[in-house]
Amino acid sequence: MKSIVLYLLLTLITLPVFSQETKNLNTDSIKNRIIKILESKKFYNYTGIGFPTVAGPRIGNDPYYSSLKTPLSVKIVDNNVSLLFRKGEFTFSLLEIIKPNNKTVLYFCPPAGSGSTNGGVLIGNLLIVDNSQIAELILLLNKYRLNYYWGDFDKIAKDYHSLAIKPAITEEERKYIVQANSMNEKKDYVNAIKLYNKLIEINPIVYPAAYYNLALISALSENYLYAIVNMKKYLLLVPESEDARAAQDKIYEWEALTGE
Numbered sequence: 127m128k129s130i131v132l133y134l135l136l137t138l139i140t141l142p143v144f145s146q147e148t149k150n151l152n153t154d155s156i157k158n159r160i161i162k163i164l165e166s167k168k169f170y171n172y173t174g175i176g177f178p179t180v181a182g183p184r185i186g187n188d189p190y191y192s193s194l195k196t197p198l199s200v201k202i203v204d205n206n207v208s209l210l211f212r213k214g215e216f217t218f219s220l221l222e223i224i225k226p227n228n229k230t231v232l233y234f235c236p237p238a239g240s241g242s243t244n245g246g247v248l249i250g251n252l253l254i255v256d257n258s259q260i261a262e263l264i265l266l267l268n269k270y271r272l273n274y275y276w277g278d279f280d281k282i283a284k285d286y287h288s289l290a291i292k293p294a295i296t297e298e299e300r301k302y303i304v305q306a307n308s309m310n311e312k313k314d315y316v317n318a319i320k321l322y323n324k325l326i327e328i329n330p331i332v333y334p335a336a337y338y339n340l341a342l343i344s345a346l347s348e349n350y351l352y353a354i355v356n357m358k359k360y361l362l363l364v365p366e367s368e369d370a371r372a373a374q375d376k377i378y379e380w381e382a383l384t385g386e
Contacts, residue, residue, distance in 0.1 A: 159203045163263050169194040169247075170253045170268035171216070194252070199257065205274070209252075212375040220270050220368075223349055268351055268384060275355040279330075283362045286331040295332055299325060303333050315343045316349050338373065350380040 194216070195347075197209040202220070209216045220333050225248040246255040247264070256261065295303070306321035322336040341357035344350070357377050360368060 137381070141298070153273060156266050157220075159332045160203060160207070160263065160266050160270075161200045163259050163266075164207070165197065166259075168196050168256055169209070169211075169256050170255060171251055178337050182209065191304075216252060220267060221274065222250055224264065224267060268340045270381055272349050272355060276359075279359055279362070282330050283359075286363065292367045293329070293332055296329075299329055299332055302328070303336075306336065306339070310339055315346065315355075317358075320344055331363060334367075337363070341373075341376070345376075345380060348383075354380050354384070 186301050191370060194211045197211055199208075199210045201208045202295070204364040205220045207218050207219075208222060213269060222298040235324050246253045246257065247260050248254075254263075302321050302325040306325060308314075309318035319340065325336055330385060337360035341360065344353035344356060354377055357373050357380075361367075361373055361377075367373070
């Protein structure tokens with residue numbers, strides 16, 4: 127992983143980040159299209175433990191799911207999607223990682239037993255069996271997450287590169303850098319992520335290696351979109367770092383895994 131020494135490698139050169147198509151997508155239009163797709167889908171519910179409360183129809187040779195069918199209404203407020211069914215309301219976040227059909231999903235089924243399937247797409251505890259428009263839905267959710275994670279970092283990086291003298295690391299910032307790197311070395315990734323994000327919240331540009339490390343940690347948990355965004359932030363701040371080539375290659379590798 128990176129050390130504080132990388133701070134000295136910062137330069138004034140910038141790197142293009144996303145295509146104009148990605149950057150110019152309107153968040154509201156993405157949300158509206160997601161609503162239209164979800165309104166037409168048939169859903170099934172499953173739980174990771176226990177049994178579905180209502181036995182639904184059999185899907186091929188798979189065991190039973192709880193049948194929810196198509197939602198009565200769909201709405202999106204901030205990052206949260208609300209699906210209203212006759213059996214109640216179900217919510218999930220647009221920032222959740224959805225599992226496409228190349229992932230194996232384990233579930234329990236009545237009256238007893240368990241099984242798995244690689245059909246459909248999973249969002250939280252909901253399984254969409256109808257595969258029509260699934261590719262578009264995944265693309266929309268990925269675009270939304272990319273835009274959300276990126277935020278206004280273009281301006282942050284531009285302001286940073288315009289500084290003739292880069293800001294020094296404060297004692298408080300150094301504390302978080304040391305603690306985060308320590309947790310990272312110990313493979314305590316949950317606390318490492320919290321500490322790197324705390325540092326970024328205080329000062330988003332003082333330690334670019336925080337983005338590099340967040341990218342690698344995120345990839346370990348298969349959150350490849352978050353990994354891509356963080357690695358691109360790293361390269362935008364330090365495009366001429368000694369590992370820029372390897373970092374860009376990692377982005378290419380992760381993009382293949384997300385369909386970007």
